[in-house]
Amino acid sequence: MNDGDIRRVPAALAAILEDTGRLGFTMASEPKTGSLLRSFAAAKPGGRFLELGTGTGVGTAWLLDGMDATSRLDSVDNESKVQDVARHHLGRDPRVTFHCTDGAAFLARQPSRQFDLVYADAWPGKFDHLGPALDLVAPGGIYFIDDLLPQPNWPEGHAPKVEALVRDLDNRKEFAATRLAWASGLMILVRVS
């Protein structure tokens, strides 16, 4: 099996990737991660999903591709220049709401346990404000992060922060955690209590 042979990609993906390249945005999710996001979304009919860090909308497109008609997605980024690419290609889909705001401020406004999936792909909700992000995950819901294997764009001193985050997540008794050395390095937590 070639696990990189990912078929049936979202319709908007090619155009989003073209604009992503034109902008020089290098932090977009890779196809394996996107494919897994789509499967998570498909597993939660009528689900409520949160993406922290829209970027140009690559992960957003994969999530929308797995969501049914009654599911809803909130996607948050504080950079309008990159998020505008996502708005342009995906903004007509009534299932998604884009929020151009600071991730930490957004987290502070949300009631607990309301999301079936939190894809924490920005600093807030991952390396800071982790507790508030985990608090939003509903019972049986998923907290998902990527970029846990060394990446060429990691700044000096980032590796110990990643190690500490993985250890912290593993120790959270209210979640069942799985580390996956696949794609950019993933961690999947499911709320068990």
Ligand SMILES: C[S@@+](CC[C@H](N)C(=O)[O-])C[C@H]1O[C@@H](n2cnc3c(N)ncnc32)[C@H](O)[C@@H]1O
């Ligand atoms: C790794 S990229 C997101 C990639 C996207 N999820 C995807 O699937 O392609 C991280 C994003 O987080 C955004 N970001 C950084 N700091 C933020 C903050 N404090 N609040 C909200 N978004 C932030 C950046 O502008 C960037 O677009």
